[in-house]
Amino acid sequence: MTAPRFIGSEIYRAAPFGGHHPLAIPRVSTVMDLARVVGWLPGSVYVNSPRARPAALMGFHTPDYVQALLRAEAEGVVDEPTRVTYGLGTLSNPVHALMYRRPATSAGGAMLAAEMVRGGGVVHVPGAGTHHAMAARANGFCYLNDVVLALLHLRRLGLRRLAYVDIDAHHCDGVQAGLGGDRDMLLISVHEAGRWPFTGALEDDGGGNALNLPVPRGFNDSEMAHVRDRLILPALEAFRPEAIVLQCGADAVLEDPLSRLALSNGAHLAVVKAVQGMTDRLIVTGGGGYNPWSVARCWTGVWATLNGFDVPDRLPPDAVALMDALVWPRRAAGRNPPRAWFETLLDAPRAGVVRPEVETGVAVLRDRIAGMV
Structure with a gap:
């Protein structure tokens, strides 16, 4: 099997969102730079993402929505009917100069990843993972659902039985709305209870075969290990998918401002390693993540995990300088960040008690696994 591939793009260096938007931070570009500085991203494994054409997007999204998105980017404004009908021009999904091209690039990368793993392989697409977008509506910072587009493309490439695992802090409402009734699709979502989108x-x-596990605030590494070993891996083993898409949003890590979960990035990486061992065809995306340091550290760690690289205890000087250059002025944590955010890649473990509500939820879902096969 070939070495894992990384799909990225220079488009992620642009900052099209307004300063108050949670996505007004560098994310994928920092992962690209950090991975290169530590010697983990040579040109031989880096692939530039294509931009998906409108016709390809219509494999899931409605033609009228795609045209509305194109028109909004071209005109730089939307009218009230467009805002109400398509969710464009809202606080969550504002009009900006790259509102079509940037998500279309993520979608193109995700669909290319499907082609690259068709015969076996591992691809990391940190720019993808926009799991909230609906077929005819922008939703939750997501203009296009690149996850659904990738899964449907895997189908077109001849792979029938597919699994989608989502460890983002927020429920994958757009993916479930688009594919939840498909009996040849396993959807597993571990997300914070009582958190938007409240699904x-x-x-x-x-x-169909959706296994939804809402978890309590303060969800810790020990609880994620319990969920991984008692739910995620047994469900994948029973379902026997031909390919897996893993959405690895970094917003479940303790330092993220948009959730109240308490994972270390090591808990995420342990899920990545375990899921990788369950398939010969794996696509790993990004997703949520709104602290520039924790996103960069988590997704660079994902790339290291997929390759089996040894992570140093302390980042080299050029990497520390790169992390020192990041700013996050609109959050209190960004004005006085701990040095570990700059100098290390891995968090200290955040173990704890496995609470009864986590054990009960896992037990309920385990009882449903046999019925899926």
């Missing part, structure tokens, strides 16, 4: 209840099977 993905324990009893919600999406009309």
